Amino acid sequence: MADEPEEAPDGVAVFPLIPPELGVDPLLLAVLHAVVFLSGSDDEVVNPDASSEALEYMATYLQQLQGERLRRAREDLTCLRTYGRQEKWPKQLTLFLKTFLTDFGVGDHSGPLTP
Numbered sequence: 001m002a003d004e005p006e007e008a009p010d011g012v013a014v015f016p017l018i019p020p021e022l023g024v025d026p027l028l029l030a031v032l033h034a035v036v037f038l039s040g041s042d043d044e045v046v047n048p049d050a051s052s053e054a055l056e057y058m059a060t061y062l063q064q065l066q067g068e069r070l071r072r073a074r075e076d077l078t079c080l081r082t083y084g085r086q087e088k089w090p091k092q093l094t095l096f097l098k099t100f101l102t103d104f105g106v107g108d109h110s111g112p113l114t115p
Contacts (some may be wrong), residue, residue: 004068016087016089024079031058032097038051073101076097
């Protein structure tokens with residue numbers, strides 16, 4: 001893998017690169033990047049049915065977060081929202097971070113809403 005990511009082609013949704021200095025859990029960042037790619041990329045880039053299925057599985061796993069790991073995920077998402085506001089990210093992206101856990105049914109055993 002290259003140190004510096006290449007520019008994504010048209011129609012690909014990408015999450016901004018997050019500096020390690022923020023101390024955000026790399027596994028959470030990987031999930032956020034995958035969710036943005038799967039849910040935000042054009043249909044010509046990602047098959048919508050395959051994307052929906054993958055997002056449903058991700059929601060199932062995320063719903064298993066509890067205790068310290070859930071608390072840490074919430075803190076990391078707050079950190080990312082603060083960083084995003086400082087970096088003047090689009091409001092849609094900071095809203096995504098604010099509602100991420102709720103949208104995936106985390107902390108709510110009724111299941112995901114719509115990721």
